[in-house]
Amino acid sequence: MAFVWWPCLVLTLFFGLETSGFPRSPLRLLGVSLVVDGIEVYSTKISCKVTSRFAHNVVTTRAVNRADKAKEVSFDVQLPKTAFITNFTLTIDGVIYPGNIKEKEVAKKQYEKAVSQGKTAGLVKASGRKLEKFTVSVNVAAGSKVTFELTYEELLKRHKGKYEMYLKVQPKQLVRHFEIDAHIFEPQGISMLDAEASFITNDLLGSALTKSFSGKKGRVSFKPSLDQQRSCPTCTDSLLNGDFTITYDVNRESPANVQIVNGYFVHFFAPQGLPVVPKNIVFVIDVSGSMYGRKMQQTRDALLKILEDMKEEDYLNFILFSGDVTTWKDHLVQATPDNLKEARAFVRSIKDQGMTNINDGLLRGISMLNKAREEKLVPERSTSIVIMLTDGDANTGESRPEKIRENVRNAIGDKFPLYNLGFGDNLNYNFLDTMALENNGFARRIYEDSDADLQLHGFYEEVANPLLTSVEVEYPENAIQDLTKNNYPHFYDGSEIVVAGRLVDRDMNNFKADVKGHGAMNDLTFTEEVDMKEMEAALKEQGYIFGNYIERLWAYLTIEQLLEKRKNAYGEEKENLTAQALELSLKYNFVTPLTSMVVTKPEDNENQAAIADKPGEGRQRAESLGTSPFSDVPSVDGDPHFIIQVPEKDDALCFNIDEDPGTVLNLIQDPVTGLTVNGKIIGDKGISPDSKTRKTYFGKLGIANAQMDFRIEVTTDKITLWNGDERSTFSWLDTIMATRVGLSVTINRKKNMVVSFGDGVSFVIVLHQVWKKHPVHQDFLGFYVVDSHRMSAQTHGLLGQFFHPFDFEVSDIHPGSDPTKPDATIVVKNHRLTVTRGSQKDFRKDVRVGTKVTCWFVHNNGEGLIDGVHTDYIVPSLF
């Protein structure tokens, strides 16, 4: 069985292997290098059409392979997380490969097939705060041309008085024709429009950037010449790398605007100039130990800034929770200058300590607001808000997510909204999101970064100015169907309420809508009447509108709201919501979390080449490595710390194996697929003979696939691949991807490597490097199973036995010998074990800092959790 590394794709070259082989392009002779690694990208165009906040964006890139052999061409686009991809086509030498939206399960089967045939896959990956990444790579023959065209759509939402459209610009090389061309059409008339690039000041852009607006139309064009793209006059690398942001707003002469086209309507509502409704606001702040340091300081800074923005009519209090709950005042107090002064002193004194009791913190805050209302402590015409900030998972008191949600739901009883702010990555964001949504609020992630205080304050600004509460939008009975959400607990200044639906009778003459809400002084009703004939005529006259934009806007909004509702639904209701959202996604061609895009060869539905998938929020994990989004990740890292995550429980178990250096342990053994993974233990440099204090790690890993006659040996220095007797060796200094049918190996220089066997078995090996002259420690490896769903039910080994679904029950949580780490009893595999709450680190994303995973630690080498005893897993050699 001859082994061919076909095609060995070198993504980044570190040893200049390929550079000599390029034909000199005529362009290079002119001193302009437009060919990078054999590929010339000769055109990139981002075309945006926005009609009534609904944006339709098309990104087109054209490239030619000027090398004398086949080359990989990659297309990367970062698009807003709130956008849905609606189309993608690939054109190679004039042959069009169209994209089709399919139900995810159907698409996945085709994708598996494509991968097993060695086809390149495109993915949407999580990426940054507001954007996610769409990537596709294709192999292009020498001299061939390729065109990528990606379309995505989104409804721009109004925040702080404007709509913002982000375009990530990152061409990576000089592009002969680079252009952003945006046309905005707003029937209400445009009141302001701006555009700026994060990578260069506008005056330096000079003639490259033009922006203008007049009446209903706005236009932004960014067309830098080759010289304007260079990072310096003699440079050949591109300056274009960052965000290009277009912002605008519309005239607000009337509080509402209704547009109707082809039987679909959209109703925008944003009244101006109303007085702000006083707020009763409780800040529930996590001050647990993990908030230590910068996070705590940024929280204090943000709270101080928020106090500056408080209005004298507002009432407030602070609830701090760690292992227990403390409050600033016993009840809400008015934001008088004296009280604010005292509040500032209190905020400055906040310190971190202990565990995380989310449940009791929230319940205390909620009951305080309820009591303030009952005892008429706060004004009648005021609105209550809970803002909770946490950076971790509940780990003391009531720590079951479902139970906390139930308690909070019952306590709030739909009376006011809860906003959850999740600080950093070490938390169960889905839990915070779901809990906020089911209490009429929403969750926000605060990214751990130097601007975290600004993010917190920015969030506060969005909810600081409620102009109306209990907003209801009403239409004449029986005139409207398929209405999107039409009641909102608040209308905040600077935002906008959008409702869309379908007319029962397309030929009706008059359209009437009422918006009712409670204002600061009195109850208000805004009535909007529209003469249909006039409206349709006015909109059509523009000839500007892309086809059925209101219908698509309605579909977008409906799908978005169904998906949101689905997060809190169970059983039949969830299936129903899923079915409705799926049907609309398929009908209107949206890549949502329920659908995927499959790119097919013409007249060959069997031969799929690429796929687009939308990632969810949640714990931010494997996506950054481009691995599949499966969430159960058994792993072993550090002083062999085994972590078994159980996603159904939102929890994890962990254990250590304490054995002598030189011992080889079996991690995975699958008799059906023939896969084996073993790890060899190393110790610290000056090994302490005392097994209690010594630290051991994995220094060498062996992955073997008997059926493929294939082995990989990974040490902290090098990576060796054997196919039968044929051997290839790589260093951790390489960045390479090697693929063959049913197998791909990617080495990310000095960081990690990903080994995948088809779609369904995928491992990540993380390299931990320590300072070479470190007196004690040495380099070691971590091993993560990111996907195991294609391994057989017979799979065993220290990690392999946990690939099968298993359950455990935690009870009797009580203080342990270490006051910060409670003990508990768990029942697992018919054993009753005493375990201790602890945390381990997941280093896949960031090898230096890691991501904290809280888990129940099983003592004595995992006794009772693992089948048999740990010595059963000792094997004589790596292979």
Ligand SMILES: *[C@@H]1O[C@H](CO)[C@@H](O)[C@H](O)[C@H]1NC(C)=O
């Ligand atoms: C997708 O884009 C291609 C190329 O522009 C176009 O021919 C095709 O009609 C589009 N498909 C849909 C469903 O819009």
Ligand SMILES: *[C@@H]1O[C@H](CO)[C@@H](O)[C@H](O)[C@H]1NC(C)=O
């Ligand atoms: C499912 O949705 C349909 C409307 O599409 C509705 O008539 C039906 O009652 C729903 N069923 C459940 C169980 O919610």
